[in-house]
Amino acid sequence: MKYFVLLAGCGELPLWDDLTPEEQEAGMAQHGEFADACAVKPGVEILGGEALGEGTTATTLRTRGGTVAVTDGPFAEAAEHIGGFYLLEALDLDTVIDLCRILSIYDIEIRPVLDIG
Amino acid sequence: MTRTRRLDLAEDALAEAFSRAAERWPRNGVPANPAGWVYTTAHRYVVGRLRAEATAGRKAPLIAVRDGWQPAQDGPDEPADDRLPVILLCCHPAVPTESRSALALRLVIGTPTEQIARLFLVSTPTMAARLTRAKQKIVLAGIPLGMPFDEELRVRLDEVCRTIYLAFTAGYTPGDGQGLVRADLADDAVRLALVLHDLAPDAVQVRAMLALLLLQHSRRDARQRDGRLVTLAEQDRSKWHHDEIRAGLGLVAGLGPGDGYGEELRLQALIAAEHARVSSADATDWHMIARHYAELEARTGSAVVRLNRAVAVAEAHGPHAGLALLADLDELLGASHRLPAVRAELARRAGDIALARASYRRAVERCANEVERAHLTARLEALG
Numbered sequence: 001m002k003y004f005v006l007l008a009g010c011g012e013l014p015l016w017d018d019l020t021p022e023e024q025e026a027g028m029a030q031h032g033e034f035a036d037a038c039a040v041k042p043g044v045e046i047l048g049g050e051a052l053g054e055g056t057t058a059t060t061l062r063t064r065g066g067t068v069a070v071t072d073g074p075f076a077e078a079a080e081h082i083g084g085f086y087l088l089e090a091l092d093l094d095t096v097i098d099l100c101r102i103l104s105i106y107d108i109e110i111r112p113v114l115d116i117g
Numbered sequence: 118m119t120r121t122r123r124l125d126l127a128e129d130a131l132a133e134a135f136s137r138a139a140e141r142w143p144r145n146g147v148p149a150n151p152a153g154w155v156y157t158t159a160h161r162y163v164v165g166r167l168r169a170e171a172t173a174g175r176k177a178p179l180i181a182v183r184d185g186w187q188p189a190q191d192g193p194d195e196p197a198d199d200r201l202p203v204i205l206l207c208c209h210p211a212v213p214t215e216s217r218s219a220l221a222l223r224l225v226i227g228t229p230t231e232q233i234a235r236l237f238l239v240s241t242p243t244m245a246a247r248l249t250r251a252k253q254k255i256v257l258a259g260i261p262l263g264m265p266f267d268e269e270l271r272v273r274l275d276e277v278c279r280t281i282y283l284a285f286t287a288g289y290t291p292g293d294g295q296g297l298v299r300a301d302l303a304d305d306a307v308r309l310a311l312v313l314h315d316l317a318p319d320a321v322q323v324r325a326m327l328a329l330l331l332l333q334h335s336r337r338d339a340r341q342r343d344g345r346l347v348t349l350a351e352q353d354r355s356k357w358h359h360d361e362i363r364a365g366l367g368l369v370a371g372l373g374p375g376d377g378y379g380e381e382l383r384l385q386a387l388i389a390a391e392h393a394r395v396s397s398a399d400a401t402d403w404h405m406i407a408r409h410y411a412e413l414e415a416r417t418g419s420a421v422v423r424l425n426r427a428v429a430v431a432e433a434h435g436p437h438a439g440l441a442l443l444a445d446l447d448e449l450l451g452a453s454h455r456l457p458a459v460r461a462e463l464a465r466r467a468g469d470i471a472l473a474r475a476s477y478r479r480a481v482e483r484c485a486n487e488v489e490r491a492h493l494t495a496r497l498e499a500l501g
Contacts, residue, residue, distance in 0.1 A: 003259075090259075093211060093259045093261065096259075110258075
């Protein structure tokens with residue numbers, strides 16, 4: 001099963017750029033730990049993953065009544081804090097949950113990827 | 118379910134097996150191993166459906182199974198017992214909270230959807246939709262069947278106990294309008310608790326929960342008379358189910374002090390035991406009950422527990438002591454009719470008729486159940 005793992009700033013910590021170099025290093029270390037853990041878990045493969053530019057770098061498109069409006073910024077307040085994502089192959093939800101516990105600096109939303117084939 | 122990984126088939130199969138049992142057992146007698154009969158019948162049904170699907174070439178949604186978990190093997194005479202992994206699945210944190218008890222009732226003891234709907238005071242289509250959504254979530258999100266270990270198992274069993282207790286208390290929640298006692302609906306929760314205790318007899322929270330349910334449920338036939346509510350003090354104790362009380366007291370006796378949710382259940386069971394073990398209301402040890410409630414309140418900080426504690430304290434130390442405990446509850450229990458009802462009774466005992474009258478009025482206003490409201494109105498009128 002494929003899972004989309006959305007990583008959002010958890011509100012307890014300041015935004016990435018406002019972290020000290022030590023805190024940033026600790027954050028990056030979690031990603032390293034995550035990758036290592038995925039490598040040894042049966043049935044797990046990291047299919048993709050990226051760090052995203054911050055909410056201020058976002059551009060939003062909305063189509064209403066046939067007209068496309070292009071605006072600066074993320075499309076919802078919650079979306080401001082999204083900092084990255086992973087796309088994972090895994091056997092079940094509990095496997096993903098266990099792995100995501102490593103990424104404790106984030107609030108995480110796990111969505112199944114639907115097989116529309 | 119573990120062999121086929123088909124949630125949908127498991128549910129249909131169980132419902133079919135229970136329905137056949139209901140048909141045949143009255144005629145042919147109950148089989149020597151009723152659970153075995155049910156599961157064998159269900160198993161045959163599943164095999165039949167799978168064959169039909171294979172012919173039709175359909176592809177069905179499967180539930181995930183925890184990596185490395187070995188399901189129980191089929192025996193020579195009967196299929197393996199899936200029930201504990203299934204109960205644990207229903208109470209996985211990713212399953213919507215409002216669906217957990219319904220799903221457990223449906224998948225483990227085959228309760229008809231319509232009956233679950235009545236238990237939770239919703240329409241049958243609403244309950245059916247809730248069940249469907251929960252099952253879809255399990256399949257689509259890959260929530261796996263399997264046994265968690267150690268701390269995760271303890272946390273999950275806590276959740277199962279909460280879930281079953283929720284189903285039980287729903288049966289004791291009066292409906293809107295007519296009817297006070299719907300205790301027959303609570304039977305299903307008790308059945309589920311008995312199954313769980315069979316499957317996990319060493320888990321302390323499971324034993325405490327079963328004790329609590331048996332002790333509370335044992336009073337079901339004494340709670341109503343001639344359509345009127347009968348309070349605990351006035352109940353005809355010969356109508357209590359004493360075999361259930363004995364079983365409950367036996368379980369309580371075997372429980373030592375513990376921690377966490379299991380300890381909360383144990384304290385509640387101890388309180389229920391105090392009521393159950395005496396043959397008349399005046400023999401009740403209210404001091405002991407008040408002490409248990411104090412501990413329970415310290416652990417949970419619950420306003421409802423405080424309310425119940427106030428009643429016990431009033432019995433042990435007089436109405437003024439009880440009233441004092443009610444002082445800051447109005448904010449927390451603003452919509453409740455029980456709070457003003459308790460205040461009214463204690464005020465009456467303390468001789469403050471004005472407060473009693475005002476409180477009974479407020480209780481009557483807030484009470485949605487006809488039978489209960491009639492009882493409160495009668496108390497109001499008796500003040501003169």
